[in-house]
Amino acid sequence: MKILLVDDSRTMRNIWxxxxxxxxxxxxxxxxxxxxxxxxxxxxxxxxxxxIDWNMPNMDGLxxxxxxxxxxxxxxxxxxxTEAEKPRIIEAIKAGVNNYVVKPFTPDTLKDKIDETMKxxxxxx
Amino acid sequence: xxxxxKGINPKLITAFVSSTRNVLSMMVGVESEIGKPALKTESxxxxxxxxxxxxxxxxxxxVVISFHEEAALSIVEAFCGERIxxxxxxxxxxxxxxxxxxxxxxxxxxxxxxxxxxxxxxIGPEHTLARLSDVPCIAIPCSSEVGNFSVExxxxxxxxxxx
Ligand SMILES: [Mg+2]
Numbered sequence: 001m002k003i004l005l006v007d008d009s010r011t012m013r014n015i016w017x018x019x020x021x022x023x024x025x026x027x028x029x030x031x032x033x034x035x036x037x038x039x040x041x042x043x044x045x046x047x048x049x050x051x052i053d054w055n056m057p058n059m060d061g062l063x064x065x066x067x068x069x070x071x072x073x074x075x076x077x078x079x080x081x082t083e084a085e086k087p088r089i090i091e092a093i094k095a096g097v098n099n100y101v102v103k104p105f106t107p108d109t110l111k112d113k114i115d116e117t118m119k120x121x122x123x124x125x
Numbered sequence: 126x127x128x129x130x131k132g133i134n135p136k137l138i139t140a141f142v143s144s145t146r147n148v149l150s151m152m153v154g155v156e157s158e159i160g161k162p163a164l165k166t167e168s169x170x171x172x173x174x175x176x177x178x179x180x181x182x183x184x185x186x187x188v189v190i191s192f193h194e195e196a197a198l199s200i201v202e203a204f205c206g207e208r209i210x211x212x213x214x215x216x217x218x219x220x221x222x223x224x225x226x227x228x229x230x231x232x233x234x235x236x237x238x239x240x241x242x243x244x245x246x247x248i249g250p251e252h253t254l255a256r257l258s259d260v261p262c263i264a265i266p267c268s269s270e271v272g273n274f275s276v277e278x279x280x281x282x283x284x285x286x287x288x
Contacts, residue, residue, distance in 0.1 A: 008243065009222035010215060011205055018206070055225065057243050082229020082241070103226045104151040 001026045006037035006064065007053035016051055019107045034059025038067055047075055054081035062095055069096035076121040078113060133263055134282055137235060138162050141188065141276050142265060144230035148223060153203045160266035168253045171264060171275040176224025179242035184235060186257045186280030190224045196272025217246040257281065
């Protein structure tokens, strides 16, 4: 499973990497903002899953999700962010995310959300 | 109508108390004891490692999470899973992300439309920070098994701009 990790914090990307290392055959590509994320899709895509932070410099996660969804309706996207207000979550879902994880989270929560998302997306295709 | 020009909404302080405990407990496994919030007039943060996050929207200002260096080192080590020295760029990254989570988590309890900025981190024993002068800074003293830190809230509620 090829996974794109987009967060401006390297520490956070490392935590995500630890969580996905338990997934068989997972391979991670990292990006530090939305622009880098889109460039990574061009260069190393397609991906099976994208974990995208919201608050990032240059291009935020919501803008990146909207850009991705202009052409790609199927890749699983999970937003992992400190943005926890209902209207924000609704905004992200409208933009096309498949699931949402609020920071702070436990590794188990993130892993469960990934499993749940891949099951949902797999069943739909 | 609350008086928006003076004072600080106690709800904002409560939000930071619970988000700080929550983030450090869940991401770092550190339980913190929260002391009595007090007015702060000095422009120097309480300690030597500071993560700063700005707010905009229906609130303006910033929050500073200021750590005693020893506490910061232990917290970063627990967060990253390895010892990281202060001069390593990953140290500031980790403090910035923890500050981002504390600010973002507090924001959801404001009951207001607010956005947070990208965190910045300042390291050094004598650094000073510019603050909003028309709103008091409230320092929330925190202690934990790994050392002391403080959450310094300098934000005010502002009227919604209607276009
Ligand atoms: Mg971020």
